[in-house]
Amino acid sequence: MGRYVIRRLLQALLTLGIVLFLLHYLMALSVQVRGNPALLFFGGDRTPDPAMLAQVERLYGLDNPCYERTGDPCLAPFVDRLQNFVRGDLGTTLNGNRDVAELLSIYIPNTLRLFAFSVITLVAVSMVLGTWAARHRGRFIDHTVRGTTILADSIPVFLILLTYVYIVAVPLTRWARDIWGTESFMGQVFRPSYNPDYPWTTIIVPGIIVGTVGLATMTRLIRAAQLENLGSDFVRTAKAKGLKPLRITVVHVIRNSMIPIITGIGFLFAFMLSGAVLTEGVMGIPGMGRMIFQAVQRQEGNLVIVGLTVSAFVVVVVSLVVDLLYAALDPRIRYE
Amino acid sequence: MAETMRVIGDTLPGVDRNAPLLEVDSLRVEFQVRGERIPAVRGASFTLEQGRTLAIVGESGSGKSVTSQAIMGILDTPPGHITGGRVLLHGVDILEQDEETRRTVRGNHIAIVFQDALSALNPLWSVGFQIGELFRVHRGASRREAKRRAIELLDLVGIPDAKNRIGHYPHQFSGGMRQRVMIAMALALEPEVLIADEPTTALDVTVQAQIMRLLKRIQAERHMGLILITHDLGVVADVADDVAVMYAGEVVERADIYDTFKRPAHPYTKALLRAIPRVDAVGGELEVIRGLPPNPAALPSGCPFHPRCFAAEDVCADEVPPWIEPAEGHGSRCHFAEEVYTDER
Ligand SMILES: Nc1ncnc2c1ncn2[C@@H]1O[C@H](COP(=O)(O)OP(=O)(O)OP(=O)(O)O)[C@@H](O)[C@H]1O
Numbered sequence: 001m002g003r004y005v006i007r008r009l010l011q012a013l014l015t016l017g018i019v020l021f022l023l024h025y026l027m028a029l030s031v032q033v034r035g036n037p038a039l040l041f042f043g044g045d046r047t048p049d050p051a052m053l054a055q056v057e058r059l060y061g062l063d064n065p066c067y068e069r070t071g072d073p074c075l076a077p078f079v080d081r082l083q084n085f086v087r088g089d090l091g092t093t094l095n096g097n098r099d100v101a102e103l104l105s106i107y108i109p110n111t112l113r114l115f116a117f118s119v120i121t122l123v124a125v126s127m128v129l130g131t132w133a134a135r136h137r138g139r140f141i142d143h144t145v146r147g148t149t150i151l152a153d154s155i156p157v158f159l160i161l162l163t164y165v166y167i168v169a170v171p172l173t174r175w176a177r178d179i180w181g182t183e184s185f186m187g188q189v190f191r192p193s194y195n196p197d198y199p200w201t202t203i204i205v206p207g208i209i210v211g212t213v214g215l216a217t218m219t220r221l222i223r224a225a226q227l228e229n230l231g232s233d234f235v236r237t238a239k240a241k242g243l244k245p246l247r248i249t250v251v252h253v254i255r256n257s258m259i260p261i262i263t264g265i266g267f268l269f270a271f272m273l274s275g276a277v278l279t280e281g282v283m284g285i286p287g288m289g290r291m292i293f294q295a296v297q298r299q300e301g302n303l304v305i306v307g308l309t310v311s312a313f314v315v316v317v318v319s320l321v322v323d324l325l326y327a328a329l330d331p332r333i334r335y336e
Numbered sequence: 337m338a339e340t341m342r343v344i345g346d347t348l349p350g351v352d353r354n355a356p357l358l359e360v361d362s363l364r365v366e367f368q369v370r371g372e373r374i375p376a377v378r379g380a381s382f383t384l385e386q387g388r389t390l391a392i393v394g395e396s397g398s399g400k401s402v403t404s405q406a407i408m409g410i411l412d413t414p415p416g417h418i419t420g421g422r423v424l425l426h427g428v429d430i431l432e433q434d435e436e437t438r439r440t441v442r443g444n445h446i447a448i449v450f451q452d453a454l455s456a457l458n459p460l461w462s463v464g465f466q467i468g469e470l471f472r473v474h475r476g477a478s479r480r481e482a483k484r485r486a487i488e489l490l491d492l493v494g495i496p497d498a499k500n501r502i503g504h505y506p507h508q509f510s511g512g513m514r515q516r517v518m519i520a521m522a523l524a525l526e527p528e529v530l531i532a533d534e535p536t537t538a539l540d541v542t543v544q545a546q547i548m549r550l551l552k553r554i555q556a557e558r559h560m561g562l563i564l565i566t567h568d569l570g571v572v573a574d575v576a577d578d579v580a581v582m583y584a585g586e587v588v589e590r591a592d593i594y595d596t597f598k599r600p601a602h603p604y605t606k607a608l609l610r611a612i613p614r615v616d617a618v619g620g621e622l623e624v625i626r627g628l629p630p631n632p633a634a635l636p637s638g639c640p641f642h643p644r645c646f647a648a649e650d651v652c653a654d655e656v657p658p659w660i661e662p663a664e665g666h667g668s669r670c671h672f673a674e675e676v677y678t679d680e681r
């Protein structure tokens with residue numbers, strides 16, 4: 001088990017290294033093709049004094065001649081960047097010269113909160129619906145669940161978001177404030193936008209909306225896993241033991257269906273990242289998704305690299321956790 | 337014994353102490369497959385007495401497993417449905433009972449051992465948990481009590497080092513040991529009827545004999561009724577008291593073990609017996625029953641065995657044979673049961 005974890009950690013490190021290099025290469029290409037982002041420092045339009053431009057270029061590590069040669073992977077700046085990252089120096093932004101590490105300390109918690117709520121929503125709702133559909137296979141409930149989840153899945157997230165923000169949120173908020181007051185929990189939950197004074201409460205609804213991404217996929221996955229187990233020999237044994245259907249489902253079906261479910265969550269995580277970009281944008285949440293989006297818009301190469309590395313790191317960690325959960329759930333993997 | 341009867345009276349009202357332990361009467365099971373109703377069991381009848389072993393034999397697909405699942409109440413419904421007949425436990429028709437009572441019957445009164453213990457045990461729970469679960473659910477036992485009882489049971493079925501093995505998972509046992517676990521689980525609540533559906537088919541030969549000995553020993557100790565479903569007529573000859581032969585979903589012959597082997601009254605049984613490889617028939621050709629088992633969706637008319645029967649006459653294709661008893665307690669569903677019995681055919 002210990003050796004397994006170490007092996008997986010080394011793999012994760014390698015993956016991150018490769019991601020970092022690819023990001024760096026893309027950034028270098030964009031500089032080579034699109035032009036010098038250091039100009040942004042001066043507001044973009046004006047032509048700066050060459051001496052000052054050179055100074056800014058040096059400051060942001062853009063002074064290397066490789067940035068002039070299209071296609072050059074710019075290895076020397078890559079090594080510099082790695083060294084800086086290892087030292088804990090994540091650099092500063094071109095616009096406003098802000099410390100990237102400090103920005104992350106604001107953005108990361110918000111996105112984590114958003115993910116926490118959306119994972120809870122996704123798992124809870126799809127577990128209940130998938131189990132329900134499996135128990136009533138081929139009947140009305142099964143078809144209804146399938147129809148509804150596919151509908152929920154095929155409506156783009158931004159449409160749900162816009163509908164919520166412009167149509168539902170305001171009357172709901174007013175209604176909740178009239179009953180419980182502005183400062184109450186309920187008074188904040190339905191707000192159409194993020195409120196830094198209530199970083200948890202105002203992220204619940206956006207989290208739930210992101211959680212609907214992949215609901216149909218997840219529900220079908222759970223339904224299929226449970227059906228497979230419901231028809232299995234050990235469930236027949238459980239019936240022969242005189243167990244109640246609920247106990248059979250909880251003890252002998254759900255746990256056995258967890259493996260595809262965990263796989264599904266790991267897989268849907270990538271989708272939820274894109275859901276997060278939209279949601280954070282529309283609902284004004286200062287999170288990683290919005291940060292990366294804006295960084296791309298503003299040609300903040302370094303910020304893009306840091307942001308995407310963080311998200312790659314999260315994906316790697318999630319897949320590591322998924323593998324460890326497999327081992328925890330299934331003794332056949334544990335005792336390999 | 338006294339304690340067993342008290343339990344029966346508590347959980348199954350209306351028991352008759354003089355009635356046979358288990359009586360299956362004209363049981364019918366149909367499967368609904370793509371809108372069609374396919375009969376898998378078409379009137380199975382047999383009786384099991386306390387302390388006796390009833391062997392059910394017959395080709396693959398003859399409905400042996402479906403019969404046992406219907407008795408247990410664990411048919412896959414849908415597609416399977418019991419469409420007729422009675423299953424009397426101590427004279428009480430358990431098919432008529434509510435679901436609550438039926439659950440009590442499972443495990444407490446009737447238990448089953450399946451063929452493939454590897455798939456019949458849940459791979460994610462320790463064997464101790466899976467055995468102990470019975471005590472916790474049916475007897476309200478605590479975790480510790482359940483564990484203690486599970487260890488006792490593993491001891492009983494001859495698993496060495498039961499104390500440590502209790503925490504192991506099914507895949508950590510050998511085939512024979514796994515089947516012992518399965519048997520321990522079936523025995524947990526001291527059922528009066530044990531159904532063993534091909535309990536040794538998945539095992540290698542030396543282990544098969546050990547498992548059969550174990551089953552017989554425990555049956556004798558507990559005075560249980562045992563229904564043994566098997567393809568192996570050698571095993572039947574060793575352990576059974578009575579035999580029911582199934583063909584195309586029907587019990588076509590029923591007799592005690594002696595009569596079945598000495599004076600079979602159904603051509604199908606006769607053919608089965610001839611198909612046993614014999615050590616004394618040096619160089620003799622092994623006979624097999626010609627033709628294929630019938631398709632349950634399109635059974636031959638009259639006697640379903642007629643296309644393959646060496647004794648068939650014209651009447652066999654037209655008329656369903658009646659149940660004939662050429663001797664007391666020995667019945668056969670064949671137009672010529674008497675002649676086959678007396679070996680004139
Ligand atoms: N779940 C099911 N759905 C449809 N048909 C079924 C199902 N289970 C069993 N059957 C049918 O019922 C018939 C009897 O099957 P059963 O399993 O009882 O045979 P068996 O005598 O136990 O054979 P074997 O010796 O191979 O175990 C078969 O024709 C089979 O196709």
Ligand code: SF4
Binds near residue numbers: 602670
């Ligand atoms: S009834 Fe006819 S076909 Fe059927 S078993 Fe008897 S002899 Fe053979």
Ligand SMILES: [Mg+2]
Binds near residue numbers: 400401402533
């Ligand atoms: Mg079978």
